[in-house]
Amino acid sequence: MINFEALSTISYGLFLVCSGDENKGNGYVANTVFQVTAEPAKFAICCNKDNYTCDIIQEKAYFSVSVLHQNTAAEIYGNFGYRTGKDFNKLDGLDIKYGISGVPIVLNDSVAYLECKVVQQVDVGTHILFIGELMGAQLLDEGNEPITYAYYREIKKGLAPKNAPTYIDKSKLDSTEKPKKASIYKCVVCGHIYDDNIEDIPFRDLPDDWVCPICGAEKEDFNKI
């Protein structure tokens, strides 16, 4: 028997994985970035085939990883996690460094970055695992802690986008509790749920300048569901 809630005990960080070059770059929010060998240092990332960045990594064979910190701006999650780069440039206005390979590296809100050359790719179904050999790595902002997925969920109240390997269809969750009679609101931009049952402040009492903690959308962008 599978209790899907057990899956949320697996620890992850949160990262921006980017690829491309000076003319065209794109990236997405990833939770699956992990070292697979020490000699030589190689990293695996797991990317949904529907992500625009997936096409770019396949074309360029390089990727960068920015390790996001706990105070990462909501707009970073909104732009990189919930919008596609097919129709706008996600890197516009950000502090970008170009790596040895020419790959763009986002320096904003990150404690460190890695740059990798793809040496293997593995089709695992809906996603591709890219294995990259480490070409460069630097520490950036040592005043902040790397954000974990648990912190993002519990403190930032963030949800996994549908393309994430860890997306949970809530209908699968074990629950014998009856729904409580309180209101639930959903962000039309990113799908973030504000549930009066679990929040300290009812949605209607939030100040007018309150914004979605995930994507930065305004209060009026939430619909009651």
Place this chain on the structure above:
Amino acid sequence: MINFEALSTISYGLFLVCSGDENKGNGYVANTVFQVTAEPAKFAICCNKDNYTCDIIQEKAYFSVSVLHQNTAAEIYGNFGYRTGKDFNKLDGLDIKYGISGVPIVLNDSVAYLECKVVQQVDVGTHILFIGELMGAQLLDEGNEPITYAYYREIKKGLAPKNAPTYIDKSKLDSTEKPKKASIYKCVVCGHIYDDNIEDIPFRDLPDDWVCPICGAEKEDFNKI
């Protein structure tokens, strides 16, 4: 340029990955366990080819994952992380459940477990990535938090064993600091370093019943290096 310290900003959990059956079982401490697809739910684990468990997973094509918590006993790390199961039974005396596939699942000191059937394996050099489809998952001890690798390093002062994908050869670390004149001690069992330069209490002032925070070895099992 590669600053190897940047690699320690990547977040991981800590897990026991086990395989085998009722007659013969074994496991190791892993930090690389991560979900790679949601539909169907599949997990990747990364296992050193020198690990005895690697042979058993290849033979049985099933593995279990126990998600360790913050209060995991030092002996668990010592037995599963620093000793080989070739000459003793690591599962002896532990609370073991056998999964649907017959694979042993360690229930001690774990907040949840997963059971997976291997559907792909990928040679990435020194390690093999096993991709497993989820067959079972349960929550266990909800009173404890899953341990992260950062917590293990910073709070428990743990080090990566040489077989870990994240093992760091300390000679590679960037350091312009001159060594300080204080003593450094090494555990003969697991290699854990107690460095008076960074600890609050000098080694010689530790109580006699102090034990290695990683493997549970006694104070007298430390040598000055």
